[in-house]
Amino acid sequence: MNIMNSGEKPRESEAMRGYGAAPFDASEGAVLDIHKLLAIVRRRIWLVLVIAAALMGVATAVIWQITPRYTATTTVMIDTRRTQVIDMPAVLSDLSPNAVALNAQAEIIRSRAVTGRVIEKLDLGSDPEFNPMMDASGPRLLSPRSWLPVFIGRGKAEVLPPAERARVEAEAVFDTVRGALEIVPKAQVASIDIGFTSPDREKAALIANAVADAYVVDQLEAKFQATRQATEWLNARLGEMRVQLDESERAVEIFRAENDLLSASTEGGTLNEQQLSELNSQLITARADLAAKQVRYQRLQQLVRQGGSIETAGEVMSSGVIGGLRQQQAELARRQAELSSRYGPRHPEILKVQAEQRDLAREIANETGRILENVRNEVDIAATRVQSLEGSLDGLRQRASGDNQAFVQLRALEREAAATRTLYESFLTRFRQTTEQEDLQTPDARVISEARVPTVPSYPKTRVLLAAALMLSFGAGLACALALELLDDSIHTTAQAEEMLGVVSLGVIPLVGSKEAGGREGPHGYLLRKPLSSYSEAFRSLRTALTLSNVDHPPRVVLFTSALPGEGKTTAAVSFAISGARAGLRTVVVDCDLRRPKVAAALGLPKPTVGLVEHLARQASLEEVMLHHEASGVDCIPIAAGTSNPAELLSSQHMRELMEQLKRQYDLVVVDSAPVLPVSDTLTLAKLVDTTLFMVRWNETPKAAARNALREFINFGLPLAGVVLAQVDMSQQRKYGYGDGSYYYGNYSGYHSN
Structure with a gap:
């Protein structure tokens, strides 16, 4: 087989233009086409629905298995209005209700000083909910902290020293409680929301209120401690400064006396x-x-x-x-x-x-x-x-x-x-104020809304999760559909055929099922019984397209071929010949597939004893090998036996003479040949015909196979009329070709009698 190299690309492009194909515009394909996306969904809607339903079922089962959790919230306000019994500055300044200060207070609430006080007060270390090392039910899937005993080894935890075991448990309890806390500062209203989440609704409210109380108490203790430390420091500092003051005043008087400056003043001078x-x-x-x-x-x-x-x-x-x-x-x-x-x-x-x-x-x-x-x-x-x-x-x-x-x-x-x-006087005044302040401390924060026992779980948000699962399920289904569409290597529309193959598309041949074909008659029997069907109209349109391709010298010898076997070329060739005979043309079908002949069987004729090979070998005359199909009036030259050198036989002078003789005796000569890719017989035979119809099976023929087969015609400059989509399921093909002729099949199906 001839595979075109990089140096032959210009010749191939030029040949394609010669066959009337429009050059492919890559920018046009890059634009998102909503109609193509909708067509993909229509074609694979059941796949999308099945995947979405399966994933939605799994998501629903998982969501319903999640243990509901409840969140109770306490609101603490930072109150900058302090009760001033004595008009003096405080040792510890008031909180400023800005975002930075509120964030700092939120970190204090999360700190070990406040959270640890709550753990100790409510004895949360002995609660299996917060101490994963006490949870005998094993690790929970949706609770990462419960996997702590697994990571450190439950057996190892048992043999740890008591102090180390207590430290590990305390850290685990603190991390669990802190993880369940949700602190939300609100700078606009100078408040902090303290939320706690737990599977036990009453426990959630209890701990949220306990954390708020612990925070207020921590503020008071911080102020008391600051005032006490300030008083002690000021008292010690005053004793030192009193001694310094006495020494400074004594030094001034001694210097006046020694330098005779008793009458001098710092204001008037000497x-x-x-x-x-x-x-x-x-x-x-x-x-x-x-x-x-x-x-x-x-x-x-x-x-x-x-x-x-x-x-x-x-x-x-x-x-x-x-x-x-x-x-x-x-x-x-x-x-x-x-x-x-x-x-x-x-x-x-x-x-x-x-x-x-x-x-x-x-x-x-x-x-x-x-x-x-x-x-x-x-x-x-x-x-x-x-x-x-x-x-x-x-x-x-x-x-x-x-x-x-x-x-x-x-x-x-x-x-x-x-x-x-x-x-000294300033320190003495501040010492007296601080001493009086010790019994007048008030916190900057106060609880304005205690947590109540929640009635609705905060997690999981069933509706939100179900909605998200539904969207993700459909998204996964659409992604699978799109992936399958991208992996699909077959051709579905005439526009796609022209775009991918670079050759003009001449028409579409509908698929005729076994029910319409009438059993052994096959598609050609359906064509005879239904002359006004869409199947018959397809071949009339194909013959018209060939005639109009060269009005002065319309092609009379037409070769039917395909890239691979089983793509409907023999059926199309026989049906094309019957259509021509029904139109009053003297028609003959020549079976040139020397390896797998099927024309006689397709017409329902008896198995021949002599055929094309015998005629070319001068062993039988044309009249002896010629068969006649009474129902359609089509003559047939079958193949009775194969040969060991089919390519040489088809390229012989006897074959050329036969083609010339048939061309003189008949109005239409239909040649059925072997596929292009498996053997080279068709390339040899294509030189003896007027034109070639390349058959592409709808939704089956790989694009690469069709492109490689057409490249052989282009490389050798063989006559090629175009491609024809064969065995097209018209009801399904509508889902592919927006703007394609078959997309409107339902609109003009009334013109056909199927």
């Missing part, structure tokens, strides 16, 4: 410090005055160096002498102007006025020089005063330096004594 402060203020003022005068003197010197008129300076302008001289100078200018209008420039009066003006200018210059000298003298006086103050300040600073060093030490000693005194 006399030297006060004098030093006053001299500092005077020095700052003197330095500011010196700086102002130096600036004024430097401005006057700058005007002189730059050649400007010093008379415009502010000191000169403000001088009364300069002002009088300027008035005289203005008067002389006015007189000179009057005289100049009457006399010439060399007149004695004019010369006299000019001489007076020169004298006034010299006087103004002399006065300006005296003003500049006065400013310089003021600068010298201010500088001398600054130097004097600096000298006095240096001497006073040296005298105050010693006092300051001693005073710094005095301040440190006084601060230490004051801090010790403040701390």
Whole structure:
């Protein structure tokens, strides 16, 4: 057999397109199709129901075997409103009703301090429900803690030392009781729900209330213990601080006496410090005055160096002498102007006025020089005063330096004594408050709703479990149905045939049962008796499809084959020939399956003595081997005996001549051949026919087998019209092919007379 390698894939794809098959779109198959899912459920509904019913029965039996358990719940509220008999802060702060604090309180309730108190109070260690080592009934399936004796070995537990055995039992009891507790903090309402689950409803309520009481008592004891420890610590600390305070105050007085600081105070300072402060203020003022005068003197010197008129300076302008001289100078200018209008420039009066003006200018210059000298003298006086103050300040600073060093030490000693005194007074006040608080402790939590004996079991939730079991049962059934569907390797619809095989599908041949076939007549007898049946219509449609495939030269020699034996190719070939004969065509059926001939038997003809092999061997003429079926008018060339070289016989020149002769004598030549995969006879024979019909048995032929057989036709370029689904159960096939022609079989079945 020829198996196509990877290098031949393009040729195969091209050949498939040549046969008219649409290329398969992988993305289309990836989309979830609800109709396909519904079709799967319809096809395998009984499998789904059986699996669901079986699993549901098992689940129901298990649920009813579960021992009912009851949950009782006590509600504890965290009360932040405390009774304040005395307005003082508590040693142990109040609880804050936030989520973190409530979660912490929930862990306290689960702790060994609270749970152990309940175990001891109610003697739960001697209860077989909580002590698995005392349970003589053996481990329970749904109680993992009851398997503890099995894990440690019941025999080993008996030989443990008493202390170790007691410890193991105590741990087992604590784990069991804690596992039955359910603590639910509720930050929105500042409360905690304490639930306990037990098969005994009264015991559940009793233990839930006992846990709540133990939690409240644990809170009180914690506050009493904290207050008692605080009082003892404060009392011891006060004795130590009293001694420290006495020593600090004594050190301050001794230092004052030794350093002659009895009149000094930490607020006012010493006399030297006060004098030093006053001299500092005077020095700052003197330095500011010196700086102002130096600036004024430097401005006057700058005007002189730059050649400007010093008379415009502010000191000169403000001088009364300069002002009088300027008035005289203005008067002389006015007189000179009057005289100049009457006399010439060399007149004695004019010369006299000019001489007076020169004298006034010299006087103004002399006065300006005296003003500049006065400013310089003021600068010298201010500088001398600054130097004097600096000298006095240096001497006073040296005298105050010693006092300051001693005073710094005095301040440190006084601060230490004051801090010790403040701390001592604070501790003394807190000690008195704590002592008075010991008898005024109240818990932060209180029980607002005691647990009542439950009437309805909390576990198992029968309805919920049954609903979940029902859903899971159906889910398991659907999963099995889907798994079987995915494992199904057969072909069910024409669309699936085209998609999987890449070749056009030409039609569907319905299955004819033994009841319709009429016993030994077979399907071809049913075709004769029911010409308007769906079985007859299928072959008419198939013949029409072949005719329309090539209108100018419709195929006259048609080969019927399949991938494997038993796929209905012989029945289809005989029925196709009878259908053609009923349509008025001269038809002959040639049985070319030299290994397993069946055409004569299918037509109900007697066993032949000569046949195709004898004719090709020139031992009998065509008329001698030809048989005639009276009921249908179909001629038949049977096979009477086999041969040792069937492939060579079918590829002989005599076979070619026979095909040509039959083609001239008949309108339709139907050739029944062997399957493709077991032998190579069909591939040899396919070269002598016009086209080939490939039969695929519905719900039987493996996809891989059909694909491999078709690959042989494609590799050798043999004529192939398409595939035909044979022996299709139309009532069941509707469940597969939404959109397929057979899906609407019920709608047009009225057109057929079955």
